[in-house]
Amino acid sequence: MSETIGAFGTSGSGDTSGFGGLVRSAASVGSSERPYGSYFDEVTDELERAYPEFSDAIEKVVVDRGELTLHVKREKLFDTAMKLRDTQSLRFEVCLGVNGVHYPEDKSRELHAVYPLLSMTHNRRIRLEVSVPDADPHLPSLVEVWAGNNWHERETWDMFGIIFDGHPGLTRILMPDDWPGHPQRKDYPLGGIPIEYKGATFPAPSERRSYQ
Amino acid sequence: MTTHDSYASATDTTEGRVYSVTGGDWDSLVTEIGQTKEERVVVNMGPQHPSTHGVLRLVLELEGETITEARAGIGYLHTGIEKNTEYRTWTQGVTFVTRMDYLAPIFNETAYCLGVEKLLGITSDIPERASEIRVLMMELNRISSHMVALGTGALELGALSPMIFAFREREKVLDVFEMVSGLRMNMAYVRPGGVAQDLPKGAITKIRETVKELRHNFKDNEKLLVGNTIWMMRTQGIGYLDLAGCITLGITGPVLRSTGMPWDLRKTDPYCGYENYEFDIVTTDTCDVYGRFLIRMQELEQSLRIIEQACDKLDKSEGQPVMVADKKIAWPSQLSVGSDGIGNSLDHIREIMGTSMESLIHHFKLVTEGFRVPVGQVYAAVESPRGETGVHLVSDGGTRPYRVHFREPSFNNLQATSAMAEGGMIADVIGAVASIDPVMGGVDR
Numbered sequence: 001m002s003e004t005i006g007a008f009g010t011s012g013s014g015d016t017s018g019f020g021g022l023v024r025s026a027a028s029v030g031s032s033e034r035p036y037g038s039y040f041d042e043v044t045d046e047l048e049r050a051y052p053e054f055s056d057a058i059e060k061v062v063v064d065r066g067e068l069t070l071h072v073k074r075e076k077l078f079d080t081a082m083k084l085r086d087t088q089s090l091r092f093e094v095c096l097g098v099n100g101v102h103y104p105e106d107k108s109r110e111l112h113a114v115y116p117l118l119s120m121t122h123n124r125r126i127r128l129e130v131s132v133p134d135a136d137p138h139l140p141s142l143v144e145v146w147a148g149n150n151w152h153e154r155e156t157w158d159m160f161g162i163i164f165d166g167h168p169g170l171t172r173i174l175m176p177d178d179w180p181g182h183p184q185r186k187d188y189p190l191g192g193i194p195i196e197y198k199g200a201t202f203p204a205p206s207e208r209r210s211y212q
Numbered sequence: 213m214t215t216h217d218s219y220a221s222a223t224d225t226t227e228g229r230v231y232s233v234t235g236g237d238w239d240s241l242v243t244e245i246g247q248t249k250e251e252r253v254v255v256n257m258g259p260q261h262p263s264t265h266g267v268l269r270l271v272l273e274l275e276g277e278t279i280t281e282a283r284a285g286i287g288y289l290h291t292g293i294e295k296n297t298e299y300r301t302w303t304q305g306v307t308f309v310t311r312m313d314y315l316a317p318i319f320n321e322t323a324y325c326l327g328v329e330k331l332l333g334i335t336s337d338i339p340e341r342a343s344e345i346r347v348l349m350m351e352l353n354r355i356s357s358h359m360v361a362l363g364t365g366a367l368e369l370g371a372l373s374p375m376i377f378a379f380r381e382r383e384k385v386l387d388v389f390e391m392v393s394g395l396r397m398n399m400a401y402v403r404p405g406g407v408a409q410d411l412p413k414g415a416i417t418k419i420r421e422t423v424k425e426l427r428h429n430f431k432d433n434e435k436l437l438v439g440n441t442i443w444m445m446r447t448q449g450i451g452y453l454d455l456a457g458c459i460t461l462g463i464t465g466p467v468l469r470s471t472g473m474p475w476d477l478r479k480t481d482p483y484c485g486y487e488n489y490e491f492d493i494v495t496t497d498t499c500d501v502y503g504r505f506l507i508r509m510q511e512l513e514q515s516l517r518i519i520e521q522a523c524d525k526l527d528k529s530e531g532q533p534v535m536v537a538d539k540k541i542a543w544p545s546q547l548s549v550g551s552d553g554i555g556n557s558l559d560h561i562r563e564i565m566g567t568s569m570e571s572l573i574h575h576f577k578l579v580t581e582g583f584r585v586p587v588g589q590v591y592a593a594v595e596s597p598r599g600e601t602g603v604h605l606v607s608d609g610g611t612r613p614y615r616v617h618f619r620e621p622s623f624n625n626l627q628a629t630s631a632m633a634e635g636g637m638i639a640d641v642i643g644a645v646a647s648i649d650p651v652m653g654g655v656d657r
Contacts, residue, residue, distance in 0.1 A: 001539045006267045024268050029588050038594055064588050065330055093459050096593075097624060114604060116619070120459070120473075127591060148462030174287040174656055183295055184615075190299055202255040205299040210612050211581040 031071075033058035039124055040068040043090065049086040051080065069127045077130050082128075084117060085145055091128065092117040095142065097152035100160035102185045109135035111162050115142070132162065141167040150156040159184035218430035226542040251275055255638075259288045263368040263642045266652035270629070270645070272552030274638060282633040282641060284536035289656040299584030302328050303543065305613055307400040312618055314397060315360050315616050316560055318353040319596035320618070322346050322404035326483055327603040328404040329559075331585050334401065337536050337603050341529040343484040348419070349392070349401065350594070351515040352485075354454075355426065356385040357597035358508045365505065365646035377432045382421050389416055394547075395553030408533035409632040416523050419437045423523075430512055438509065446500035449461075449646030454499050461627050462504040465599025466511070467648060470495035470504045477595035484594075488525075489518050501647040506650075508597075542585050543574040548614055584612040598622050622654040 035041050040063055047070075048054040058075030072080050084092040087162040094190060098115040104110055109131035116127050132139055141164035142149045153164040154173040159180040164170055180187055192204035202208075228250055233241055245253065258269040267284035293312055297305040309324045310317040329335050363378025386396040392415055393399035393408065395428040403406050437443045453463070455471040468475055474493040494510040496503035535542040545564075548557035564572040585607040593602040599621030606615040625648045632644040 030498075065333065067590060069589075094462050096462060096591075096600065096602055097619045098616075100591075101606050101615045113588070116602065116604065121473060125591070142241050144558075145463060147460045148624060148627060151623065156622075172287075174290040176287070183292065190295060205296070210299075 011176050018185060023132065026120070029062055029064050032063040036061070036063045036068065037131075038068075038127075039122075043068065043124065044089060046069075046089040047083060048164060049081075050090065051083040053079070054200055066157075067125070067127060069129050071129045071131075074132055074139055077128070078142065078145070080128070081115075081142050081145045084128075090119065091121040092119045094118040094120060095149055098142075098149060098156045099152075100156040104134075104186050107135040111137055111160055113139055113156060113162055123139060136163045139164050139209035141165060141169055141170075158182065161185065217482075227562045229449050231536055247642075250610075252280070253256075256399070257641075263643060263645075265356070265364065265650055267367075268645070268652060268655075270641065270651065272641065274428075277638050279398075279633050279636055279638055279641060282630045284629045286623075286626065286652070288656050289652045291382055291653075291657065293657050294616050294618065297613050301611050302404055302613060305616060306403055307398075309616070309618065310398045310400050311653065312657050313598070313601070313620060313622060313651045315357045316353055316598070316601075316654075317398050317650050318346075318349045318402060318495045319594055321400065322350060322484065322597075323402050323592055323594045323618075324605075324616070325402050325642065326594065327590050328585065329604040330590040331588060331605055332404070332541065332583075333539065333586070333606050334405065334536055336537065337538065338532045339525065339536065340409075340485070340533040342524045342534045344522050344529060345407050345411060345534060346484045348401055348519060348526065349407075351518045351522070352385050352388055352419075354515045354597050355512055356382045358512055359385070361597070361649040362433065362437075362505065362508055365649070366443075368384070368642050368646050369443075369477045371443065374433050374436050376460060381426055381429055384425060388415070388419055388422055391418060394549060403535075403543055405538070405541045405543070406533070406614065408543070410534045411526065412549070415539065416526055420523055420618070421518065423519055424447060425618075427513070427516055430509075434509060437505070444502060446640075447505060447539065447643055447647075449500050449501065449502075450498050450636065451501045451504075451647050452631050453628055455484070457572055457628070457631055459630070461624070461628050462527065463599065463628055465595075465597070465621055465625065466504045467509045467625055468599065469493065469495045469507050470497075471499050476584065477593060477600060483591070483592075491515075491517050501643045504647040505561075539574070544571070544578050553604045565581075584611055586608060593619075596621055598654075599625060609626075611613050618654075618657060620654040620657065622648075622650040623657075626650045626655055 023123060030201055037042065044061060053076060057080050059071040065180060084090050093205055096118055100111060101112040101114060101116045103112065111134060112129055112131045113129060114129050116125065116126050137163055143153065151173060153167055154170060156162050157164060157170050158172040158174050159182055171177065175183065190206040192206060194204055195202045231241060231245065253274045255272045255274055257272055258264040260269040264270060267288035269288065271283045271285060272279050273281035283387040293308045295310050300308065306321050306324060309320045312320050329338060359378040359382040363375040366374035389399060390396050391412055393401040417644045427429065431447065453467065455473055458471055464475065472495050474495050476493045479493055491514045494514060495506050496506050536615055545556045545560040547554055564575050587609045589604065589606040591602055591604050593600050601621055602619035604617040604619065605613060608614040628648060629645060
């Protein structure tokens with residue numbers, strides 16, 4: 001998904017490794033095949049049964065490192081969330097918030113929103129993941145489904161610029177109201193100044209070599 | 213007593229007249245407000261207010277002394293820790309995340325490290341002794357954190373003495389932290405793969421003594437507050453939030469357990485070997501501030517029980533490794549306390565500078581580059597003193613995190629302020645917020 005050039009990840013600091021022209025792209029985790037193992041088969045079966053549009057709504061199912069991720073289309077996110085919460089055999093009654101991730105190289109799917117869900121009834125956890133294009137960063141708000149998502153969605157708007165349609169008051173929460181930009185996006189600079197210590201100057205953190 | 217306000221002059225706002233109070237002549241303010249016809253008053257409480265648990269701002273809409281609307285304003289302590297970790301190695305990340313919820317640093321570190329280990333796929337390779345030390349440190353930290361919650365909570369409601377006792381006890385725990393990690397707060401002691409260093413000589417003995425002292429001293433606060441009529445009048449039936457409210461708001465920790473729900477990740481989804489310890493989940497069913505206070509009081513004893521069991525286990529595992537065996541991940545040096553504080557042990561310096569060129573290369577590569585973490589994302593959670601501290605980590609396969617996100621219980625639980633405070637008296641909002649026990653470093657990150 002992400003692409004790296006050279007061995008050090010920064011330009012201008014002198015890539016002496018001999019790999020300066022190397023271009024590599026990191027692979028993303030692919031979708032999984034059944035059986036998923038653990039309770040994941042049961043959860044997906046139950047969701048399929050409760051939600052007839054399952055095959056249309058779920059883009060891919062990923063089981064990785066003992067965790068189940070359902071990639072949902074954004075048009076179906078609200079319905080899927082309702083089914084996950086209300087179906088007796090699923091009962092994901094707690095949503096542990098929203099987290100944005102910005103993948104600038106993932107064209108027309110730049111912004112991802114990740115929802116970790118918890119079922120206290122069955123003691124199970126799954127994760128929903130939705131992607132939206134940077135040009136049209138709209139997602140349905142899930143505050144109606146899980147009221148606790150209110151601040152989390154405000155934070156994701158603040159940090160990534162994802163607009164949650166239907167949110168009762170989508171304003172910035174961590175940054176000042178008049179702040180320009182969305183700080184957690186990859187194109188937003190970290191800032192920082194070079195540090196001088198005992199006569200030597202060290203570059204700012206974002207300018208330092210990042211070994212790929 | 214109104215003075216000039218540079219942000220809104222008395223006639224400028226659409227909402228009504230602005231009164232700025234700088235302290236002092238309250239009588240004239242009351243007279244002045246009394247002359248207006250408006251019944252509704254909006255009060256800005258904080259962000260600089262001694263009773264708001266740090267830089268929390270509460271916007272309270274009042275009719276008389278009754279709160280009709282309460283909103284919490286946060287962000288005054290936003291430090292961009294999550295963004296910063298993206299520019300450091302996975303190991304350096306520990307030093308950042310420990311500063312989020314500064315009253316529960318070990319929990320932040322452990323949650324983060326459990327996440328990194330899950331990403332690396334080495335969860336089952338973590339030495340038992342490392343997990344035992346983590347449990348020991350976490351439970352000590354739970355005590356020190358609850359001590360602040362109880363002490364400041366009582367202080368904010370006007371009871372001064374419990375704070376003195378609580379901070380005395382907390383100090384004893386911080387002494388142990390200092391002995392073990394060299395630092396009292398923000399230790400960066402838990403590292404991906406294990407812990408930074410083994411317990412120093414005599415630590416277990418000191419911890420056992422501390423446990424004994426704490427168990428004796430906790431009675432002071434119990435005598436002061438449990439069953440105290442004034443304390444009960446200020447806390448019972450206040451800040452009510454039932455199970456349905458907690459679930460929909462995603463509330464965890466003592467607030468959830470005060471509804472009678474025995475939900476504790478240490479039991480329901482054990483990590484670090486918590487399944488091998490005997491302890492109880494403390495609950496009450498009053499859904500109020502007093503219930504949450506009782507839960508914190510009794511959790512202290514449960515933590516002491518776990519610490520004692522951890523000490524026994526650590527006695528048995530003496531001399532075993534505290535860092536994963538994989539040399540490509542394990543921090544190359546063992547630290548030790550020298551004349552200038554804690555740092556690389558002299559043995560290690562001797563080896564890399566004098567004996568082994570390969571050791572020097574290995575040290576240099578691992579410390580400057582860090583280790584690579586395979587592509588993927590994980591969610592790891594621990595039961596912190598305030599509820600579920602969850603970490604969502606994304607790796608793109610490099611030596612730095614692609615994204616680190618903390619699901620902070622303080623951040624989430626603070627949303628309950630409105631539900632707890634609205635319809636109540638203004639004096640009770642203090643107790644309600646104190647019972648949530650928000651730490652603004654964690655809320656704003």
